[in-house]
Amino acid sequence: MPDSVTVTVPATTANLGAGFDCIGAALTLYNRFHFQAADTTKINVVGTEAAGVSVGEDNLLYRAFVRFYEQIQQKTPPVHVEIELGVPLSRGLGSSATAIIGGFVGANEMAGKPLSDAEVLDLAIALEGHPDNVVPAFLGNCQLSVKTDSQWHFCPIPWAENVVPAIAIPDFELSTEAARAVLPSQIDRGDAIFNISRLGLLLRGLETANPHWLTAALDDKIHQPYRQKLIQGYEAVQTAAKAAGAYGLVISGAGPTLLALSAPEQAETVAQAMTKAWGTVDVVAQAQVLAIAPQGVEVRLGC
Secondary structure, eight states, rough: OEEEEEEEEEEEEOTTTTOOEEEEEEEEEEEEEEEOOOSSSSSESSHHHHHOOOSSOOOOHHHHHHHHHHTTOOOOOOOEEEEESSOOOSSEEEOHHHHHHHHHHHHHHHOOSSSSSHHHHHHHHHSSSSTTTHHHHHEEEEEEEESSSSSEEEEEOOOOOTTTEEEESSSSSOHHHHHHTTTTOOOOOHHHHHHHHHHHHHHHHHHOOHHHHHHSSSSOOSHHHHHHHSSTTTTHHHHHHHHTTEEEEETTTSOOOEEEEHHHHHHHHHHHHHHHHHHHHEEEEEEEEOOOOOOOOOEEEEO
């Protein structure tokens, strides 16, 4: 069993419009977690938002670590953990999923890998409550997750290299709980059909980079019409992104980060247009042009 393990986990964007709670993609933005066998447990956090992460037993990474040892019916060993933050907190980019995956994978490695990847991923989905962030964080790429009575099925979604994601991250947070609270308990049949058709078109559009399909596909009626009201400047940013050449714009996860898809030659212009539009409503935002991370969680043993 190793004395130390480093686990790197990518950020994720979930839903992509019509794929509510079932589709997500890994992005080239990362959190890194270092585990070191020790005599006492200690958690240290570094990064620009380190003050927002607990260093106590309620730390989400450590909760996953403890839950793993409960699963294998062993006492949780003391461990020194250092968290290097690269994914913004509470912005709809899967920061909690990185912690959950990091905690379970780190614990599995420190324990000598008694659980399979499938068993670890099942634990992660159960703790997170839904698969759309933890699955691509673990597996990489874009993933569709479907639950049957007996098991989960994960379907990789081909994503053309010339479909480029650009994100704009505002300087305010939006909790997943608040974003879920505004959703209706029932939906209209017409809205369900609207989403089903666009999800099918989205999958083909991502694979083929067909601009007309993507423009039509990046919309939904199940969650975004309700959540956009919680995001100051949403309409201005959406209008600016499309005017700059984006195929469309979606709320990343529960928000408030907004994600636009475009051709490579428009991506930087789209990103800057989003931040400029947010500035017109006195919101400071940072833009990044990213790519789909082909690999999910990465593990390195030793220092």
